[in-house]
Structures are given as C-alpha cells and as structure tokens.
Amino acid sequence: MTEEEKKYKKWIVALSTIIPIAIAILFGVNLRKLGYDVEPLSFLPPIYATINGITAILLVVAVSAVKRGNRKLHERLIKICMGCSIAFLLMYVAYHMTSESTSYGGEGLLRYVYFFILITHILLSIIVIPFVLFTFVRGIAGAYERAKQLARITYPMWLDVAVTVVIVYLRISQYYN
Numbered sequence: 001m002t003e004e005e006k007k008y009k010k011w012i013v014a015l016s017t018i019i020p021i022a023i024a025i026l027f028g029v030n031l032r033k034l035g036y037d038v039e040p041l042s043f044l045p046p047i048y049a050t051i052n053g054i055t056a057i058l059l060v061v062a063v064s065a066v067k068r069g070n071r072k073l074h075e076r077l078i079k080i081c082m083g084c085s086i087a088f089l090l091m092y093v094a095y096h097m098t099s100e101s102t103s104y105g106g107e108g109l110l111r112y113v114y115f116f117i118l119i120t121h122i123l124l125s126i127i128v129i130p131f132v133l134f135t136f137v138r139g140i141a142g143a144y145e146r147a148k149q150l151a152r153i154t155y156p157m158w159l160d161v162a163v164t165v166v167i168v169y170l171r172i173s174q175y176y177n
Contacts, residue, residue: 004141005134012137016130019089026093030100040099041091045176048091049169055084056162063155071144078136081158085132088165105175114171121164128157 001009031038062077104114131154138147 002138002141002143005137005143008133008137012130012133015133019129020126023089023093027096029097031097032099038098041095042099042176044091044095045169045173048088048095049166051084051088051091052162052165055081055088056159056166058084059155059159059162075139078139082132082136085162102172102176104172106171110171114168117164117171118168121161121168124157124164125161128154128161132158 032040058077058081062074062081065071065077066074104111104118106114131150135147135150135154138144138150
C-alpha cells in the first residue's frame with residue numbers, strides 16, 4: 001500500500017460508512033411533513049436519472065480510454081463520473097426531502113423484477129462506495145496495476161448502479177404525481 005493510499009484509507013472508510021447512513025436518515029426526513037414551506041422538487045428524478053445514464057456512458061468510454069493507453073482522458077472521465085455520482089446523491093436526497101415517495105404500481109412478474117432491480121441497486125450502491133474511492137486513490141497514487149485489479153470489480157458494480165437508476169426511473173416514472 002502506498003503512502004497516499006494509507007493517507008486516504010481512514011477517509012475512505014469514514015465516507016463509506018457516513019454516506020449510506022446519512023442518505024438513509026435524510027431519506028426519511030420530509031421537510032414538508034415537518035412543516036417547512038418548501039416546494040417539492042418533483043422535477044429532479046428525470047434529471048438525476050439522466051445524470052446516471054451519462055455516468056454509465058462515461059464509465060464505458062473511460063474504460064475504453066485506459067485500454068487504449070490514454071490515462072489522462074481516463075482520469076478526467078472518472079473524475080467527471082465521480083462528480084456526476086455526487087450530483088445524483090445530492091439531488092436524490094433533495095427530492096426525497098421535499099416530495100412524497102412514489103410507489104411502484106406495476107403488477108405480476110414486472111413488480112418482482114422491479115423490486116429485484118431496486119433492491120440490488122440499493123445494496124450495490126452502498127457496496128460500491130469504498131471500491132470506487134480505493135480504486136481512484138490507487139490510480140492517482142500511481143499504483144496502476146493495483147488500481148486495475150480493483151477496477152475489475154469496481155467497474156461492473158458502478159456501471160450496474162448507474163444503469164439501474166435509469167431502469168428504476170423508467171419503470172416508476174409513470175407513477176409520479
């Protein structure tokens with residue numbers, strides 16, 4: 001482990017713990033129900049779904065760039081993907097803090113498929129956080145082989161999380177008020 005990796009390890013562990021807990025807590029806080037006069041941010045779901053679609057595309061392009069030997073482009077794209085993921089999280093929490101949760105209204109097999117995708121998305125979105133951060137730190141620390149090894153696990157998880165947000169949005173969008 002490089003010195004840079006050691007330096008960031010505590011931060012990565014802390015963020016990987018704090019982010020899911022904070023999201024879970026804030027997900028349950030609805031400012032309107034608490035009496036605050038805030039407009040529901042009902043325009044956000046298509047925006048954050050689009051951002052995740054862009055993230056998925058950029059992840060594929062980033063992997064392609066690094067396979068072609070273009071590390072600089074790869075690094076820039078990964079930083080953009082991280083920024084997109086942060087933007088998604090902020091918008092997701094803001095939406096749920098100002099709007100009623102939307103229930104899925106589908107029936108039969110589609111309902112089971114939807115909830116399977118949603119549950120696996122939620123679990124992977126928690127699990128992927130330390131993987132993304134450790135992979136990123138290895139890359140910026142110049143530990144490229146170790147970054148590459150971890151990226152083999154990180155990439156499919158992150159791509160899955162980005163794509164499933166879009167799928168969940170498309171499946172539930174017809175039920176938004």
